[in-house]
Structure formats: structure tokens, C-alpha cells
Amino acid sequence: MHCPRRRSWRRQPTSNHPRPKPANPALAGRDPAGPPLAAKSCCMSPASEIPHWKPELDAIVGARAHGQSQEIFPRLTALDERYPNVAEINFQLAWTCDVLDRPAEALPYYEKAIALGLSPNELSGAQLGLGSTLRLLGQLPRSADVLRSGQLQFPANPEFAIFLTLTLHAQGRQTEALQLALETLCATTEDPGLTAYQRAIRHAAAKL
Numbered sequence: 046m047h048c049p050r051r052r053s054w055r056r057q058p059t060s061n062h063p064r065p066k067p068a069n070p071a072l073a074g075r076d077p078a079g080p081p082l083a084a085k086s087c088c089m090s091p092a093s094e095i096p097h098w099k100p101e102l103d104a105i106v107g108a109r110a111h112g113q114s115q116e117i118f119p120r121l122t123a124l125d126e127r128y129p130n131v132a133e134i135n136f137q138l139a140w141t142c143d144v145l146d147r148p149a150e151a152l153p154y155y156e157k158a159i160a161l162g163l164s165p166n167e168l169s170g171a172q173l174g175l176g177s178t179l180r181l182l183g184q185l186p187r188s189a190d191v192l193r194s195g196q197l198q199f200p201a202n203p204e205f206a207i208f209l210t211l212t213l214h215a216q217g218r219q220t221e222a223l224q225l226a227l228e229t230l231c232a233t234t235e236d237p238g239l240t241a242y243q244r245a246i247r248h249a250a251a252k253l
Contacts, residue, residue, distance in 0.1 A: 098128040106137055114144045132161035136171050143174055148181040169199045173208060180212045188212045203233050224250045 101124060105117045118141050125134050139154035155175040163171055172195040179188035189212045195205040206229040213222035227250040231243045239246070 096128075096131075098124060098131060098134065102134060102137060109137075109141060109144070114141055117141060118145065130161060132158045132163050133167065135161065136163060136167055139171065139174060139178075143178065148178045151178050152182065165199075169195065169202055172198070173202075173204055176205075176212070177208055180208075180215055185212055185216050189216070203229050220253050224253055 105120050105124070108117050108120075118138075121134065121138050121141060125131070125138060128134060135154045135158035139151045139158060142148070142151035142154060151174070155171055155178060158171050159168065159175065172191060176188050176192035176195065179185075179191060189209065192205050192209040192212060195202070196209070199205065206225055210222040210226045210229075213219075213225065227246055230239070231246055234240060
């Protein structure tokens with residue numbers, strides 16, 4: 046009688062190394078040290094990560110500080126054409142228009158700079174400039190709204206209160222404007238003569 050041959054079962058050798066995971070197609074083309082390669086900005090320098098427009102913008106702003114506002118405006122607009130939708134360039138365009146007493150031109154630059162996103166320090170300046178520009182253009186309710194929003198976002202910046210007093214005064218709300226000005230003075234002054242009378246000043250302001 047023929048007995049069937051027993052099948053030999055051998056345990057497969059195991060490896061101490063984990064099996065390689067299949068490649069994730071979502072990671073294809075990703076730079077291990079940063080975001081996907083395709084997502085890197087074309088306006089950034091690979092070596093220093095400084096935007097290509099930054100040195101030129103700094104040079105232009107430096108020229109404005111030396112009183113060359115009229116001359117730098119064409120340079121700013123040319124820079125804006127080469128690098129559109131850069132918040133910092135729009136902010137400096139708005140500021141330069143303000144210096145040149147051209148509030149109607151400054152307004153859209155302020156609005157675009159804020160919409161694109163700025164650093165906190167520049168955002169504070171842009172909102173203050175926008176509120177002031179709106180007042181000069183007679184858009185008083187919106188000016189007050191922008192400046193009050195700035196007060197909430199930057200409570201340590203008393204300049205928003207002072208510019209708000211100008212808008213309130215322009216609205217015919219002189220008493221409210223004076224009360225706010227006196228309150229801001231008491232909250233910020235370090236003059237010993239005024240600090241000695243802070244309580245009296247606040248009491249008188251409340252009764253205006």
C-alpha cells in the first residue's frame with residue numbers, strides 16, 4: 046500500500062527589519078525639509094528665504110525717510126507691477142500717498158494691504174492710516190468703525206483713541222471726543238503735574 050508523502054512545512058525566516066511602506070502618492074515631490082516643492086513661492090530666495098522684492102522695498106522706504114516721497118512713488122508702483130498682491134508693497138504705497146496728501150489714492154492701497162495680510166506692527170499702522178484716510182474723505186461712520194476695531198485689536202496702542210477723537214469731532218460729537226482725549230491723556234501721561242490731578246481730570250471729563 047502506498048502511503049502519501051507528508052508535506053514538509055518549513056517556517057519562513059523572519060526579518061528584524063520592517064517591511065517598507067508603500068510610497069504615499071500625496072508625498073511625491075515633497076521636500077523633506079519643507080513644504081511641497083511646487084508650493085514654494087517664486088518670490089523667495091532659496092538661500093536666505095528673503096523675498097526678492099524686500100531689499101528693493103527697503104531701499105525705497107529709506108529714500109522716503111530722507112524726504113524723497115515724490116520721487117519714490119513711481120518706483121513703488123513699478124515694484125507693485127512686478128510683484129502684484131504683496132501686502133507690504135501696498136501698505137507702503139498707501140503710506141506714500143498719505144505723505145503726498147492724496148487720500149483718495151491711498152484708500153484702495155490700504156484696503157488691499159489689510160486684505161492680503163500684514164504683520165501685527167504693519168497691520169496696526171495700516172488700520173490707523175485707513176481710519177484717518179476715511180475721515181479725510183468724509184466717510185466718518187466707517188472711519189469710526191475702523192478705529193474702534195483697531196482699539197480692540199491693539200489695546201496697548203493709544204494712537205487709535207486719539208485719531209478716533211478727530212473722527213468724533215468731525216461727526217459733531219465734540220463732548221465725546223474731548224472725554225476720550227482726556228481719558229487717553231490720563232492713561233498715558235507720565236508728567237508728574239498731570240498724574241497728580243488724574244482723578245480730578247477724569248471726574249471733570251465725566252461731567253462734560
